[in-house]
Amino acid sequence: MARIDFPTPPADKAALEEGVAFTPRFDSAGLVTAVVTDAEDGVLLMVAHMNAEALALTLETGIAHYWSRSRNSLWKKGETSGNMQRVVAMKTDCDQDAVWLSVTVEGDRATCHTGRRSCFYRDVALSGGEAVLVADGSKPLFSPHDVYGKS
Amino acid sequence: MARIDFPTPPADKAALEEGVAFTPRFDSAGLVTAVVTDAEDGVLLMVAHMNAEALALTLETGIAHYWSRSRNSLWKKGETSGNMQRVVAMKTDCDQDAVWLSVTVEGDRATCHTGRRSCFYRDVALSGGEAVLVADGSKPLFSPHDVYGKS
Numbered sequence: 001m002a003r004i005d006f007p008t009p010p011a012d013k014a015a016l017e018e019g020v021a022f023t024p025r026f027d028s029a030g031l032v033t034a035v036v037t038d039a040e041d042g043v044l045l046m047v048a049h050m051n052a053e054a055l056a057l058t059l060e061t062g063i064a065h066y067w068s069r070s071r072n073s074l075w076k077k078g079e080t081s082g083n084m085q086r087v088v089a090m091k092t093d094c095d096q097d098a099v100w101l102s103v104t105v106e107g108d109r110a111t112c113h114t115g116r117r118s119c120f121y122r123d124v125a126l127s128g129g130e131a132v133l134v135a136d137g138s139k140p141l142f143s144p145h146d147v148y149g150k151s
Numbered sequence: 152m153a154r155i156d157f158p159t160p161p162a163d164k165a166a167l168e169e170g171v172a173f174t175p176r177f178d179s180a181g182l183v184t185a186v187v188t189d190a191e192d193g194v195l196l197m198v199a200h201m202n203a204e205a206l207a208l209t210l211e212t213g214i215a216h217y218w219s220r221s222r223n224s225l226w227k228k229g230e231t232s233g234n235m236q237r238v239v240a241m242k243t244d245c246d247q248d249a250v251w252l253s254v255t256v257e258g259d260r261a262t263c264h265t266g267r268r269s270c271f272y273r274d275v276a277l278s279g280g281e282a283v284l285v286a287d288g289s290k291p292l293f294s295p296h297d298v299y300g301k302s
Contacts, residue, residue: 017265018265020283020284020285020286021284022275022281022282033184035186035195037195042192042194044186044251046244047184047186047244059275060277089274091272091274091275091287092271093263093270093271094265094272095270098198112244114168114245119246120242120243120244120251121245123240124173124242124243124250126155130156130173131155131157133170133171133243134171
């Protein structure tokens with residue numbers, strides 16, 4: 001299958017913001033930001049990054065692919081855990097440096113590598129002039145130890 | 152008012168992921184990613200960035216502040232348009248390099264500089280093997296020309 005090519009972003013701001021050409025503005029590392037929400041209830045599941053290959057594969061297969069900055073490699077999300085993400089809709093923002101994926105999560109319906117549904121499981125709060133985290137009570141939906149073979 | 156200090160992130164992954172200390176992992180440019188959704192219905196409004204000062208001001212004032220990468224300056228969102236964002240809740244993710252703001256938008260309730268409610272007003276679709284954008288019909292809620300004084 002021929003891989004989708006993404007044209008160079010136009011210099012004209014109006015074309016970028018109001019045009020019909022998808023011309024993602026990859027940053028100096030070749031990445032755009034990807035925001036991922038649950039298609040059913042809109043909960044924010046994760047924030048990740050995509051290079052051109054990950055973006056093309058996501059569009060072509062309907063399964064979310066990312067670029068792992070920590071592993072420096074293409075990342076088919078859920079390939080190990082079974083919690084793959086089926087893309088229901090994809091949008092881009094005004095200046096085309098971010099995409100929003102609305103997805104259905106397969107398997108345990110967990111997105112975070114800690115086993116939780118969402119990576120955002122702690123509230124930021126102020127306490128005595130310091131910023132602290134408060135767990136929101138989300139519990140793991142699978143055992144990361146069993147799935148990834150490490151504690 | 153003393154500005155909140157953010158401690159250096161711990162080297163220990165478990166402390167970062169399961170601890171109660173908010174230790175944002177600013178990138179090499181000193182920024183974390185901020186995802187902003189509407190507190191009422193969860194719609195994704197924008198993706199932006201925050202440096203330590205913007206993050207501290209947001210926590211201290213309850214009004215969202217960002218770092219504008221295009222203008223290279225602190226950015227009190229909505230200061231010109233009146234569409235300021237009151238923070239209802241803030242979360243961080245497993246590795247603390249992103250925050251999620253749930254906000255109420257004041258004024259025209261518009262977030263995008265194009266006047267629209269959300270920056271994500273175009274769907275990405277495949278057409279004849281190419282990725283194209285399809286406007287979702289969102290209309291401007293204010294006139295950018297009138298507010299920003301440029302067309």
